[in-house]
Amino acid sequence: MAxxxxxxxxxxxxxxxxxxxxxxxxxxxxxxxxxxxxIQAHLAPDLAVRWNCKAAHCGSCxxxxxxxxxxxxxxxxxxxxxxxxxxxxxxxxxxxxIKDLVTDVSWNYRVMRQIPPFQPREPxxxxxxxxxxxxxxxxxxxxxxxxxxxxxxxxxEHHEQExxxxxxxxxxxxxxxxxxxxxxxxxxxxRETAGVGWCNITHCCAEVCPEAIEITNxxxxxxxxxxxxxxxxxxxGLFRRFQKTAx
Amino acid sequence: MVKAGPLRxxxxxxxxxxxxxxxxxxxxxxxxxxxxxPRWWVEPVATVVAFSLFVLYSAWDVLxxxxxxxxxxxxxxxxxxxxxxxxxxxxxxxLVAWVPLFxxxxxxxxxxxxxxxxFWDPPxxxxxxxxxxxxxxxxxxxxxxxxxxxxxxxxxxxxxxxxKDAVEAFIFPNGFGVGLGSLILLVNAILLxxxxxxxxxxRHLVGGGLDCFSCRGRPTARYRLWxxxxxxxxxxxxxxxxxxxWVWGTGVYVRLLIMGVIHDVRFF
Numbered sequence: 401m402a403x404x405x406x407x408x409x410x411x412x413x414x415x416x417x418x419x420x421x422x423x424x425x426x427x428x429x430x431x432x433x434x435x436x437x438x439i440q441a442h443l444a445p446d447l448a449v450r451w452n453c454k455a456a457h458c459g460s461c462x463x464x465x466x467x468x469x470x471x472x473x474x475x476x477x478x479x480x481x482x483x484x485x486x487x488x489x490x491x492x493x494x495x496x497x498i499k500d501l502v503t504d505v506s507w508n509y510r511v512m513r514q515i516p517p518f519q520p521r522e523p524x525x526x527x528x529x530x531x532x533x534x535x536x537x538x539x540x541x542x543x544x545x546x547x548x549x550x551x552x553x554x555x556x557e558h559h560e561q562e563x564x565x566x567x568x569x570x571x572x573x574x575x576x577x578x579x580x581x582x583x584x585x586x587x588x589x590x591r592e593t594a595g596v597g598w599c600n601i602t603h604c605c606a607e608v609c610p611e612a613i614e615i616t617n618x619x620x621x622x623x624x625x626x627x628x629x630x631x632x633x634x635x636x637g638l639f640r641r642f643q644k645t646a647x
Numbered sequence: 648m649v650k651a652g653p654l655r656x657x658x659x660x661x662x663x664x665x666x667x668x669x670x671x672x673x674x675x676x677x678x679x680x681x682x683x684x685p686r687w688w689v690e691p692v693a694t695v696v697a698f699s700l701f702v703l704y705s706a707w708d709v710l711x712x713x714x715x716x717x718x719x720x721x722x723x724x725x726x727x728x729x730x731x732x733x734x735x736x737x738x739x740x741x742l743v744a745w746v747p748l749f750x751x752x753x754x755x756x757x758x759x760x761x762x763x764x765x766f767w768d769p770p771x772x773x774x775x776x777x778x779x780x781x782x783x784x785x786x787x788x789x790x791x792x793x794x795x796x797x798x799x800x801x802x803x804x805x806x807x808x809x810x811k812d813a814v815e816a817f818i819f820p821n822g823f824g825v826g827l828g829s830l831i832l833l834v835n836a837i838l839l840x841x842x843x844x845x846x847x848x849x850r851h852l853v854g855g856g857l858d859c860f861s862c863r864g865r866p867t868a869r870y871r872l873w874x875x876x877x878x879x880x881x882x883x884x885x886x887x888x889x890x891x892x893w894v895w896g897t898g899v900y901v902r903l904l905i906m907g908v909i910h911d912v913r914f915f
Contacts (some may be wrong), residue, residue, distance in 0.1 A: 597784045
């Protein structure tokens with residue numbers, strides 16, 4: 401008889417819900433999304449889950465497995481079976497639930513629309529050197545799974561969406577701000593509107609990123625330093641003033 | 648069954664928008680014991696114990712002793728001897744110990760550690776926090792962490808003196824020699840150099856603040872330096888811990904020599 405694993409899957413909507421147990425036959429290499437699909441096919445056809453590529457590229461199947469934000473398609477079941485722990489699958493806590501494992505992440509798209517877009521110094525095409533875009537390309541790996549937004553305690557626990565854009569958009573702002581051909585100045589925006597000061601750099605966003613983007617070290621902290629350049633460093637301020645007045 | 652309350656949805660974004668928070672009801676916000684990371688508390692507890700013991704020992708060494716010098720060895724807590732330069736008759740180490748203290752307290756890596764361990768903000772990733780007002784680093788005193796670069800500048804001066812101490816640790820009354828203390832002080836200077844120069848603020852200073860490294864035709868020295876510092880920066884947390892423990896160990900070693908509890912081992 402095939403080995404089975406019990407998945408406790410959250411079933412509910414905006415009015416409430418609960419975790420329900422489902423017995424799933426274990427197959428070699430099985431990921432949590434496979435198990436959820438098996439449940440859909442055999443036990444609960446009305447179970448809602450958002451997914452698309454099943455290859456950790458589309459960022460659709462974000463959820464929480466045993467309390468940790470993860471992509472369902474990249475989370476193998478055998479790691480839990482080996483440890484002998486039960487498997488709990490819940491929707492992302494930071495976003496409003498639609499149904500079961502599906503959450504409404506549209507807030508993120510509204511935030512994205514607020515960010516001043518790329519402002520080229522000169523009309524394209526222009527030449528870029530790889531060494532100048534290495535930093536920016538790291539942020540381009542983002543698949544917008546919003547796991548970093550989910551784990552960010554400023555959004556998740558303190559619900560400060562009004563003050564802080566979250567790590568995904570710090571990466572987006574860093575991508576624009578560090579772009580060698582961008583002429584925009586977003587430092588004031590990063591401080592005032594995007595609220596970089598609300599981040600207390602606990603690195604959780606980088607820990608859960610399935611693309612291994614160093615969000616804290618390479619995006620948030622450099623942005624904090626740029627803000628410090630502008631608002632906390634009188635020596636740099638003096639240099640800037642001299643540069644402006646120089647003929 | 649693990650019960651969860653309803654979750655509210657909100658509309659709007661950022662300032663001027665309507666409520667944007669994913670405001671979950673308290674029952675839904677609390678991750679059940681069954682789903683929480685079972686050993687999440689290990690890191691914050693270990694951090695609290697390590698930091699507390701380090702601070703207690705450092706305070707004892709700095710506040711209750713007038714010297715940290717044993718022949719050609721000088722404890723890192725007492726270097727440089729600013730009191731002697733200024734002719735100030737205060738507890739000597741207090742005049743300099745605040746530099747590494749504030750440098751470490753405003754360090755981006757240590758911030759991660761103490762926000763998690765002492766503030767529980769959050770205690771670990773995706774672990775529920777106790778409900779309370781949170782302002783991040785937007786208000787005094789935490790907003791002063793933005794002054795980190797100035798403590799970096801001062802810490803670089805201290806590191807220069809620690810190298811002087813390390814060199815002097817090899818110079819005995821009868822000439823060049825190597826003792827266990829010489830090696831300890833040398834490793835101390837190396838580790839503190841790695842910690843100081845892998846700092847995020849230093850990384851920004853040497854090139855991170857630039858948008859374009861080669862817009863003037865070819866890669867600049869700043870680009871190469873930034874790349875090197877970025878490599879070191881990946882291990883900044885490791886250097887932070889190791890250098891802290893080594894400073895501690897070096898201080899203990901010199902203190903035990905001064906107290907006559909142990910004798911230095913001379914290799915030649």
